[in-house]
Amino acid sequence: MALFKRKRKFRKKKRTDTLAVIGNVDFHREVYSRIMDRKRDFFVWLPPGYELNPTKHYSVLYMHDGQNLIDPKTSYAGRDWQVDETLTRLIKEFKINEIILVGINNTEDRLEEYSDTEKGEKYFQFIIEELKAFVDSKYRTLTDTKNTAIMGSSMGGL
Numbered sequence: 001m002a003l004f005k006r007k008r009k010f011r012k013k014k015r016t017d018t019l020a021v022i023g024n025v026d027f028h029r030e031v032y033s034r035i036m037d038r039k040r041d042f043f044v045w046l047p048p049g050y051e052l053n054p055t056k057h058y059s060v061l062y063m064h065d066g067q068n069l070i071d072p073k074t075s076y077a078g079r080d081w082q083v084d085e086t087l088t089r090l091i092k093e094f095k096i097n098e099i100i101l102v103g104i105n106n107t108e109d110r111l112e113e114y115s116d117t118e119k120g121e122k123y124f125q126f127i128i129e130e131l132k133a134f135v136d137s138k139y140r141t142l143t144d145t146k147n148t149a150i151m152g153s154s155m156g157g158l
Contacts, residue, residue, distance in 0.1 A: 021070050021071050021084055022070070022084040022085050022088050023045055023046065023047075023048065023084050023087075023088060024045070024046040024050065024051070025043050025044065025045050025046070025070065025084075026043060026044045026046070027041070027043045028041065028042050028043065028044070029041050031134075033126045033130055034130065035122050035125050035126045035129060035130055036122055036123065036126050038107070040104070040105065040107065040126075041066070041067075041105040042066055042102060042103060042104045042105060042131065043066060043070070043102070043103045044100060044101070044102050044135060044138075044139060045070065045083075045084060045087070045100065045101040045102075045103065046100060046139075047087070047091060047098035047099060047100065048088060048091060048092070048098065049098050050098070050100075050140075054140075055140075056098075056140065057140045057141060057142045058097075058098055058099055058100045058139075058140060058141055058142060058147075059097065059099045059100070059141075059142050059147035059148070059149070060099065060100045060101075060102060060132075060135060060139075060141050060142070060147065060148050060149075061099050061100070061101050061102070061149050061150070061151065062102045062104060062127060062131070062132075062148070062149070062150040062151075063083070063101065063102070063103050063104065063150070063151055063152060064104055064106065064114065064150075064151075064152030064153075065103075065104075065105075065106050065110075065152060065153065066102075066103025066104045066105040066106070067103075067105045067106065068080055068081050069081050069083040069084070069101070069103045070082075070083055070084040070103065074105075081153075083101060083103075084101075087099065087101060100135070100139055100141060102131070102135055104127070104131065114152070127150070132148070
């Protein structure tokens with residue numbers, strides 16, 4: 001009885017990004033946090049219809065490791081996670097509602113901030129008390145817990 005092994009062919013996935021950030025993005029650089037006692041960068045990505053409908057309010061997704069999310073120039077190893085392209089496509093295909101994305105850049109204290117440590121407690125306090133308050137005051141957000149989410153990858157997902 002002969003065993004036949006099928007050779008697997010792996011196709012390289014074609015990149016769909018343009019090495020450019022897609023959409024309207026407000027970059028907030030070196031914003032001081034009283035809670036963290038340091039400056040931090042973050043950005044706010046606005047959905048395609050944000051400027052078209054000035055009375056509409058949006059759910060907000062906060063993501064860790066913001067430098068990796070939308071811009072290959074700032075991402076680890078030069079490849080971003082294409083969150084801007086993905087959100088734009090899903091919104092245009094009516095698979096998700098329009099949302100606001102907040103990308104929080106990490107710092108050299110990433111491991112401690114994403115862990116159950118004193119810096120980790122302060123990091124989450126910063127997000128809840130300072131960052132969310134800032135975003136809710138400057139942008140048209142739906143402020144309740146049902147319309148607020150946070151996510152990340154690897155340590156940022158813990």
